Amino acid sequence: MKAELNATDEFYFQWHITERCNKHCRHCYQNGHPTEDLPLAKLGLVLDRMEEALVKWDRQGSLSFTGGEPFIRRTELFALMDRVDQIPSFTYYDILTNGSLISGDIAAALKDQRKLRRVQVSLEGSASAINDAIRGDGSYQETLDAIREMKRRGLTVSVMTTISRFNYQDIPALIEVLNDEGVDAFAMERLIPEGRGESFRDQLLSPKELKKLYESIYEIALQKKSTRILLYRPLFTLVAPDDSSVGALCSVGNNALTVMPDGTVYPCRRLPIPIGNILTDGLFSIWYDSEVLWKIRNPENLKGKCYGCEYLASCRGCRAMAYFCSGDYMAEDPQCWR
């Protein structure tokens, strides 16, 4: 079991090593026009920049390798994991994948990666009818097969679901499936109407629907079944303000950055505003001098019901949701039910 990090000591990188994907999910935040991949040597330089920053800031690093579908670059992915295994500044890494390319052999190879904390796969519902309508025919079974291959080999597996009107009523049933499959953790992200997901905009939950869902998920989480339900997302704090395991300040501008396949850096993958390039600008310039990050860091810049909210210490809403619903990333979170 790899250590969990205290947020104040941690710095998190979400690293999209490719935007190429073997799926074409209806809600994806990509726009279907992948940028060019960097060769392995350049990926190594990206890792050097990350390590340099972690050492200077005296932070413990965590990293998610993702895509696109990261196993499309299987050779590079394993080479990078081998390297991160040797870098003291990184405590652990995860892989975020659709799971479709994880065979028994790959699952066995993953088991040998020293700092791999968990593999996150995506499922959109408790049955193929819901999942495959979003992720494509056969996806549900492929993902379940991947979960079983990985669990058989003792890997830690989590499932992430993008919630929308299309699937939110099915989430309790999905959690039951995950318990039955021995999945270790379950997380949800709200559908953001960006990329291909833009055409899915009518499936955004209303504030009332989201409140109902979050309350029901919290009730399930309290039952503490085998699948741990991860509740540290903006707005969750409204459900149980006195429960410190619920809700979390968004990491944008605080302790996280997203790196794209060509080195472009975003505040978050869901907030795709370029704030520099890790190879040409370096992380110090981006982190210390990005106008976007400084605007987000200052709660005085929040607008609407987010401005002056009594929950500012544990929730400032989702800036990406604000951006894609209003064009202003400092606007109020349109799904907040307060």
Next chain:
Amino acid sequence: MLALKPGETLTLELGIVLHSLPGQNWYYAFSVITGDQFRLNQTSFWVLEAISKGIEWVHLKEGFLAAFEVSAEQGEADLRKLLDELYEQKIIGR
């Protein structure tokens, strides 16, 4: 101690940027080259902001005395001490 002539200007060292969130009582100088970060008090931040605008020493001194309402003698001594520290830490140069 830095010997300063009336018309002389100091500069921020190459790569130093200043940022503040006054509502949070956050005042910082950062080096985008070395990655060093310096937490400042409001006074130091005021001085660095003035230096970043290319102010001459004589005007910096006048502005400092007016802004912080200290006696001329004590104010100049405090300002010189502060500038020495900023210079030693390679936040400012000349």
